Amino acid sequence: MAAQTPSPESLLPLPTATFHILLALATEDRHGYAIIQDVAARTDGELKLSAGTLYHSIQRMLEQGLLVETRDRPAPEEDDERRRYYRITPFGNAVGRAEARRLTQLVRFARASGFVPGKA
Amino acid sequence: MHFYGFLLRLYPASFRAEYGEEMRAIFLRTRKESRGFRTVLFWMATLIEVFSSAFAAHWDVLNQDLRYAARTLARAPGFAFTAITVAALGIGAATAAYTLIDHVMVRALPFADPDRLVNIWQNVPSSHLRELELSPANYRDWKNAATSFSSFGAFASLAATFRGAGEPQRIFGAAFTDEIFPLLGKQPVLGRVFSAEDLKHSAPATVVLSYSLWQDEFGGGSAVLGRKVEINGSPHTIIGVMPAGFSFPDRDAKLWVPLRLAPIDFTDRSNWYLHGLARLNPDVSGSQAQAEMTGIAAQLARAYPKELANVGANVVPLRDDISPRARLLLEALMGAALCLLLIACANLANLLLARALARRGEFAVRSALGAGRERLARQMLTESVLLALAGGLLGILIAYAAVPLFARLMPNALPWGQSPSIDTRLLAFAVLLTLITGIAFGAFPALRAGRNSEGALRDNVRSGGGRRERLRSALVVTEIAACVVLLISSGLLIRALSRIRGLDPGFRSDHVLTLRTMLPFPKYQKLETRRTFYNGVLSSARQLPGVTSVAYTSFLPMVMPGGVWHVEIAGRPQDIAQQESASARFITPDYFVAMGIPFVMGRGIEESDTPQKPLVAVVSRSFVDHYWPGGNPLGRHFKFNFLDHVVVGVVGDVRVRGLERASEPQVYLSYQQAGDAEWSWYAPKDLVVRASGDVLALAPTLRRIIHDADPEQPISDVQTLHDILDGETGTRSIQLRILGSFAAAAFFLAAFGIHGLLAFAVSQRTQEISVRIALGARPGMILNMVLKRALILAAAGVVVGTALAFAAGRSMQALLAGVSPADTLTFSTAIGLCFAMTLAGSLIPARRATRIDPVTALR
Numbered sequence A: 001m002a003a004q005t006p007s008p009e010s011l012l013p014l015p016t017a018t019f020h021i022l023l024a025l026a027t028e029d030r031h032g033y034a035i036i037q038d039v040a041a042r043t044d045g046e047l048k049l050s051a052g053t054l055y056h057s058i059q060r061m062l063e064q065g066l067l068v069e070t071r072d073r074p075a076p077e078e079d080d081e082r083r084r085y086y087r088i089t090p091f092g093n094a095v096g097r098a099e100a101r102r103l104t105q106l107v108r109f110a111r112a113s114g115f116v117p118g119k120a
Numbered sequence B: 001m002h003f004y005g006f007l008l009r010l011y012p013a014s015f016r017a018e019y020g021e022e023m024r025a026i027f028l029r030t031r032k033e034s035r036g037f038r039t040v041l042f043w044m045a046t047l048i049e050v051f052s053s054a055f056a057a058h059w060d061v062l063n064q065d066l067r068y069a070a071r072t073l074a075r076a077p078g079f080a081f082t083a084i085t086v087a088a089l090g091i092g093a094a095t096a097a098y099t100l101i102d103h104v105m106v107r108a109l110p111f112a113d114p115d116r117l118v119n120i121w122q123n124v125p126s127s128h129l130r131e132l133e134l135s136p137a138n139y140r141d142w143k144n145a146a147t148s149f150s151s152f153g154a155f156a157s158l159a160a161t162f163r164g165a166g167e168p169q170r171i172f173g174a175a176f177t178d179e180i181f182p183l184l185g186k187q188p189v190l191g192r193v194f195s196a197e198d199l200k201h202s203a204p205a206t207v208v209l210s211y212s213l214w215q216d217e218f219g220g221g222s223a224v225l226g227r228k229v230e231i232n233g234s235p236h237t238i239i240g241v242m243p244a245g246f247s248f249p250d251r252d253a254k255l256w257v258p259l260r261l262a263p264i265d266f267t268d269r270s271n272w273y274l275h276g277l278a279r280l281n282p283d284v285s286g287s288q289a290q291a292e293m294t295g296i297a298a299q300l301a302r303a304y305p306k307e308l309a310n311v312g313a314n315v316v317p318l319r320d321d322i323s324p325r326a327r328l329l330l331e332a333l334m335g336a337a338l339c340l341l342l343i344a345c346a347n348l349a350n351l352l353l354a355r356a357l358a359r360r361g362e363f364a365v366r367s368a369l370g371a372g373r374e375r376l377a378r379q380m381l382t383e384s385v386l387l388a389l390a391g392g393l394l395g396i397l398i399a400y401a402a403v404p405l406f407a408r409l410m411p412n413a414l415p416w417g418q419s420p421s422i423d424t425r426l427l428a429f430a431v432l433l434t435l436i437t438g439i440a441f442g443a444f445p446a447l448r449a450g451r452n453s454e455g456a457l458r459d460n461v462r463s464g465g466g467r468r469e470r471l472r473s474a475l476v477v478t479e480i481a482a483c484v485v486l487l488i489s490s491g492l493l494i495r496a497l498s499r500i501r502g503l504d505p506g507f508r509s510d511h512v513l514t515l516r517t518m519l520p521f522p523k524y525q526k527l528e529t530r531r532t533f534y535n536g537v538l539s540s541a542r543q544l545p546g547v548t549s550v551a552y553t554s555f556l557p558m559v560m561p562g563g564v565w566h567v568e569i570a571g572r573p574q575d576i577a578q579q580e581s582a583s584a585r586f587i588t589p590d591y592f593v594a595m596g597i598p599f600v601m602g603r604g605i606e607e608s609d610t611p612q613k614p615l616v617a618v619v620s621r622s623f624v625d626h627y628w629p630g631g632n633p634l635g636r637h638f639k640f641n642f643l644d645h646v647v648v649g650v651v652g653d654v655r656v657r658g659l660e661r662a663s664e665p666q667v668y669l670s671y672q673q674a675g676d677a678e679w680s681w682y683a684p685k686d687l688v689v690r691a692s693g694d695v696l697a698l699a700p701t702l703r704r705i706i707h708d709a710d711p712e713q714p715i716s717d718v719q720t721l722h723d724i725l726d727g728e729t730g731t732r733s734i735q736l737r738i739l740g741s742f743a744a745a746a747f748f749l750a751a752f753g754i755h756g757l758l759a760f761a762v763s764q765r766t767q768e769i770s771v772r773i774a775l776g777a778r779p780g781m782i783l784n785m786v787l788k789r790a791l792i793l794a795a796a797g798v799v800v801g802t803a804l805a806f807a808a809g810r811s812m813q814a815l816l817a818g819v820s821p822a823d824t825l826t827f828s829t830a831i832g833l834c835f836a837m838t839l840a841g842s843l844i845p846a847r848r849a850t851r852i853d854p855v856t857a858l859r
Helices: A016-027 A032-042 A051-064 A090-112 B002-008 B013-033 B037-075 B077-106 B136-145 B180-184 B211-218 B286-303 B324-358 B360-368 B373-407 B424-451 B453-459 B466-501 B527-542 B591-595 B621-627 B695-709 B721-728 B730-764 B766-774 B779-811 B824-850 B854-858
Strands: A067-070 A085-088 B117-123 B149-163 B169-176 B206-209 B228-231 B234-241 B255-258 B275-280 B312-317 B512-516 B547-553 B564-568 B581-587 B599-602 B616-620 B637-640 B643-651 B666-670 B686-691 B716-720
Touching (some): A016 A032, A016 A051, A016 A090, A032 A051, A051 A067, A051 B013, A051 B037, A085 A090, B002 B013, B013 B037, B013 B373, B037 B077, B037 B373, B077 B324, B077 B373, B077 B424, B136 B149, B136 B286, B149 B180, B149 B255, B180 B275, B206 B211, B275 B286, B286 B312, B324 B360, B324 B373, B324 B424, B324 B466, B324 B730, B360 B373, B373 B424, B373 B730, B466 B779, B466 B824, B512 B695, B512 B721, B527 B686, B527 B695, B616 B621, B621 B643, B643 B666, B686 B695, B695 B716, B766 B779
Parallel strands (some): B169 B255, B206 B234, B581 B666, B616 B643
Antiparallel strands (some): B117 B275, B149 B228, B228 B234, B512 B686, B512 B716, B547 B686, B564 B581, B564 B637, B599 B643, B637 B643
């Protein structure tokens, strides 16, 4: 049951886990464990999502309409009946981009204040 | 792995069902990756993580349910409004009633270690007189002999003319021995309290003020210590101020002076006016103290057989010293409130059950779509709790509004100043009550509804289900029974009130204004000064237009029930077991005319009854009946307070002690024959003015007249005789108003309950009724069918309710003033009302049943 959320900005700022899950699903559909692995790889093991955090976030993201559970299965040899696969929705994409813009903006401010080396 | 499965139970069941399997799988994989020391870290991280994310998941579900509940309730505003109001009524009434009970009977007294405080009374074991004041000599002897108490003090009530910074005014207070303040464990906010030194006659007169008097008279300034104020005309130095809320011995007490007893006060053991207050030693129980005091009293009785032959001692914990009547009144109030709460809960239960039944379809659909039973129940629970909390909130508002009214039932003699306020414990009590109701009747139906979803889907909402129907009928019967109890109880009290109002007080209360001028002694110690004052006031008042008669008396009836003296008749054997006594009043001529007390024979008190003449007395009829039955009393002599008096007249009896209490016979004496010094307390102080027209309009003129007679004389207690008589039934009227409003609320709630049940039953049986109509049943038969059901319910409720009401009536017989607890008129009226209510409640559903169109309904 997706709630009507007209503007992507209304969900910002995203919780860290939510943003990473969106990133992990940006390129392909994944099941839960694959998301955890992808996030860990992307952050060099810095962020290891636990099962509880992952599924609580997924449940919420499903309700917000950021994700859907997909019926399309990958090649049968990779498939595991028990697994559920998740796909990012266009709204999820929009929210992810909005969050990225927000973060870029923040970094720009930080540069201007000299917090971050580099051009202003 | 098992442990992780256990941890998963912390998540909401719906969440677990959805993701549990995968979480388990992920847990297994990640566990394999950690070895050795890292395993410990891994488990710690897992634990923390499970707790926090499970909490977050629950929080999400709660939010979702609250939103859903708010939406569904908003879609059924009628249901929501009714449920909330019903819950609020019950909770409000019960909370307010319990607040009062708690304040009067449960809560600790606002004194130090209050459980060890006891009142010490004299009693007359052969009579019903259990709590009598002590004579100074008995107080002294008891105190010296007793070992049960760590401290034993005495006090006497005081009514005085007080003059501080402003005008003189009448103020109540008490004279304390130096033990009383420490006994109560109260420190002054300013200055000090009495020492043993203050009690000596040679010491300068001192006074301790109450907080409110300090504020009112001196604006709360600290320079008040050492200031002089006038009490009954003599200067007293202020030595201390008590904290706000302190008031003892009753709520009216505003100042305290030291209790000074002179040697002469100890000579008369039959002059009883001291209240004894003591603190039990830590190792002594109340009954041990009672045993010791009984022994001491018996010893004294042997030493003073004439005065004390029949006098015992009575030790009563301060907490329990509430009159049985006041206690009964509160218990009746609580009983009524519980009745109303019961009705409200039954009604709420019925509402929720009906709603759960009506939503079976909805639950079945949701259940078929994959919502778990737990999820549905949880959601219903949220809804019920939301309703109950809203009802509780409104109920608390109602309780807040009702407590001040209820508080007027509080006995005035209670030794604490604050009026009751709702505290957090009571709030919790109310909230708990609502929650239990909501959970019991909101969530259980939901659980049941979830269990049988296929069946519910199949037959949808066609049948109500016999068991549930019976439960609902039982609830309606309960409501009717409780309603009958309330109706009959209030009916009995209404009958009692009208009976009491119909009693002849012994005087005519119409068109009489009264006011009090308490003459301060020693200024008015001489009879001549008093006589000048009385004659000045009386002769001026008599000339006012419309005034027919005016007089002064020691005490108005009912305002002052006491003032009782010993009677002795020559030749009549003295029966010590039976205290022979009569109430004594000094009056000016014309008193009987002004009060409208009828003459029986002889004459009244006259101006010629001067101190030089023999002492005369006018007695009441019951006095004659008691001492000289059948004989002519005129000219007979008797000893009244050990002085010889001759009877010159007989008048009708007055209910001196109030409408509801037995009174002693009355003796009226000439105000001129009161002697110069002794009877300051008995010196006439209440002015009675009978006039045609509006008597209250006379008050300003009378004030001026009194001011002319003595500019320093304060005036108080301006009221009509009618007000005094009304005051007699004041508590009853309030009680009746409360009970009456409870009964009215119960009446409507029960009617509403019947209506709800029948309306629901009719809608459930639409198809059956349609078939009947289609088969030729006439509207009358359908009407009969529905009404019969209602009447059976009403009859069951009435039978149970009548039996309970009779029991309730028996238990409050003391409040009924002689009305039988089985009063036919009351019972038949209440029963009639209940049946009328049943018919009214069932009329709309019954009519709806007859108008069912079989063609539409059966399609």
